[in-house]
Amino acid sequence: MTGGGTGGGVRYLVERIALAVTATTGLVVLLADILGWLDELAPGATLSKITLLILSTVTLFLLFEVDRLRVLDNVNEQLSKLDIEGLARERRTEHFGGVVKVHDGFPEGRFSDFLRSAVQEVVVLQTWIPNLHRFEAALRTALVERGVQVRILLLHPASPVAQLRDEALRTVRDSAMGEDVQASVHRSLSILAHLHNGLDEPQRDRLQVRVYNSLPSVAVYKADEQYLVSSFLHGQLAIDSTQMEIEGTETQMGRKIQAELDTLWGIGCDVDLSDWRGSVSIISL
Structure with missing residues (x-):
C-alpha cells in the first residue's frame, strides 16, 4: 500500500473513532441526566462543559472533512473547464462524418x-x-x-x-x-x-x-x-x-x-x- 493509501486509512480510522466517541458521550450524558447522576457527579456548569466538548468534537470532525470538500471543488472546477459541446462535436465528426x-x-x-x-x-x-x-x-x-x-x-x-x-x-x-x-x-x-x-x-x-x-x-x-x-x-x-x-x-x-x-x-x-x-x-x- 502506498503512503497516500496508508495516510487515508489512518485518517478514516481517526474519523470513525471521533464519531464513535461523540455518539457514545452523547448517550452517556443523556442517560446520566435521566438517572439524576449529573447532579451528583457534575454539579454546577459541568453539563455545559460536556456539551461544549461534544460540539468541539463535531467541529474537529468537520475540519477533517474540509480537504475532501476542497477536492470536490477542484473536481467541479476541472469539469467547468471541459468543452463538453466541443468534445461532442469532435465525436460526431470522427464517428459520424x-x-x-x-x-x-x-x-x-x-x-x-x-x-x-x-x-x-x-x-x-x-x-x-x-x-x-x-x-x-x-x-x-x-x-x-x-x-x-x-x-x-x-x-x-x-x-x-x-x-x-x-x-x-x-x-x-x-x-x-x-x-x-x-x-x-x-x-x-x-x-x-x-x-x-x-x-x-x-x-x-x-x-x-x-x-x-x-x-x-x-x-x-x-x-x-x-x-x-x-x-x-x-x-x-x-x-x-x-x-x-x-x-x-x-x-x-x-x-x-x-x-x-x-x-x-x-x-x-x-x-x-x-x-x-x-x-x-x-x-x-
Whole structure:
C-alpha cells in the first residue's frame, strides 16, 4: 500500500473513532441526566462543559472533512473547464462524418431556424423546390436584413432528366398522382422571380439562380455550415425522404456534399429572374 493509501486509512480510522466517541458521550450524558447522576457527579456548569466538548468534537470532525470538500471543488472546477459541446462535436465528426441527426422527412421548422440564423449563405440544390413558398419570407429577410448570399440550383425544365424524374415519381403510384416536373420547375422559378422583383438592386445581386442539365445525386438545403440532405427515390419527393442533418463544411460528409454543390453550380447556367421564361428558353442543353 502506498503512503497516500496508508495516510487515508489512518485518517478514516481517526474519523470513525471521533464519531464513535461523540455518539457514545452523547448517550452517556443523556442517560446520566435521566438517572439524576449529573447532579451528583457534575454539579454546577459541568453539563455545559460536556456539551461544549461534544460540539468541539463535531467541529474537529468537520475540519477533517474540509480537504475532501476542497477536492470536490477542484473536481467541479476541472469539469467547468471541459468543452463538453466541443468534445461532442469532435465525436460526431470522427464517428459520424458530421451527421448529427436523421429526420423522417424534411424538418421545415429546423430549416426555418437555420435560415433565421444564417449570416453568410443559403444554398438549395433541387430538381424543383416543392416547399419554396413556405420559406420565401425567411429568404427575403435573410437577403434584406442580414445581407445573406442566396444561391438556388434547379433542374432545367426542358432537360431530359425532367422526364426521367416524372417517370420515377410515377413508378409506384397512380399516374394521376404524379408530378409534372417541368411545370413544378416553372412554379419555383416564378416564386423566385416574385421574390427578386420585391428586392432593391443591391439585394437582387445576392439572389442567384442557375439551372442545370444533369442527373442530381442528392437534394440539399444549406444554411451557413448546416446541411439537410436527402435522396431522389422512386415514387417519392426528396422532401418526403429521409433527411440527414449535417453540421460543418469541414466534416467528412460536409466536404462531400459541398463538392456536389460546387460541381452542379459550376455546370449550371444563370437565370435572369427579371425575365426567367426568356432567359431559360435561350439556355442550350
